[in-house]
Amino acid sequence: MLNIILFGKPGAGKGTQADYIKNYFDLVHISTGDLFRNNIKNETQMGLIAKSYMDEGKLVPDEVTIDMLKSEVINNSKANGFIFDGFPRTISQAEVLDIFLDSMKMNIRATISLDVEDFILEDRLIKRGKTSGRLDDQNINKIRNRFKEYNKKTLPLINYYKSLNKFYSISGTGTIDEIRDKLVNMINQLKLND
Ligand code: AP5
Ligand code: MG
Numbered sequence: 001m002l003n004i005i006l007f008g009k010p011g012a013g014k015g016t017q018a019d020y021i022k023n024y025f026d027l028v029h030i031s032t033g034d035l036f037r038n039n040i041k042n043e044t045q046m047g048l049i050a051k052s053y054m055d056e057g058k059l060v061p062d063e064v065t066i067d068m069l070k071s072e073v074i075n076n077s078k079a080n081g082f083i084f085d086g087f088p089r090t091i092s093q094a095e096v097l098d099i100f101l102d103s104m105k106m107n108i109r110a111t112i113s114l115d116v117e118d119f120i121l122e123d124r125l126i127k128r129g130k131t132s133g134r135l136d137d138q139n140i141n142k143i144r145n146r147f148k149e150y151n152k153k154t155l156p157l158i159n160y161y162k163s164l165n166k167f168y169s170i171s172g173t174g175t176i177d178e179i180r181d182k183l184v185n186m187i188n189q190l191k192l193n194d
Contacts, residue, residue: 001079002191003081003107007112011124013114014085017179058149059090089157090154115171
């Protein structure tokens, strides 16, 4: 089983790359952001809670996010592996994920970060905000709030995965195809080393 975390700031290209990688390696892609947006669209109770945080660019509380993630993994228990996109985003999410995967005889093979500078990310997100309908993309202060949340709560995960020897990074700037090729090569290399 191959379980990869795609890591990076808002707009780094996690979703874009996961879309390709999931087919290439036959993995199930779990994006907690997409799951929340589906819940918002379907007007579920969870969607209502999540929306109040997401629209402000804040993280949704761990207790809501973790249960949702666990159900998604359990519902796909026949998968060859998972690409986690946008999860974990806090140390406690990472700790729970490790314990949970262990209980299912699974583990994380690697956390791969897509590194992109803030001004490029801001451009990408503002541009998408013009067509996506995502409220968190439409206002520079909300975008910067997402970066602040990342710096405060998500950045510490880099050391968490480094200490487990599971942290890798590549530049997330360049064309989508160039980044995709680097990612495929890196994952193939990881598989070879198994
Ligand atoms: P989430 O949906 O995860 O959003 P995000 O991480 O803020 O950022 P994006 O999904 O917008 O970026 P991405 O890295 O996927 O890039 P993408 O491929 O889309 O989370 C949204 C919210 O949900 C959070 O703020 C939080 O409230 C909540 N949430 C989610 N998970 C949570 C968790 N675990 N805990 C708590 N709360 C959680 O690309 C971005 C744009 O750039 C696109 O338009 C794309 O076309 C373009 N692009 C991509 N690559 C390139 C390239 N190489 N060159 C030019 N343009 C590019
Ligand atoms: Mg995304």
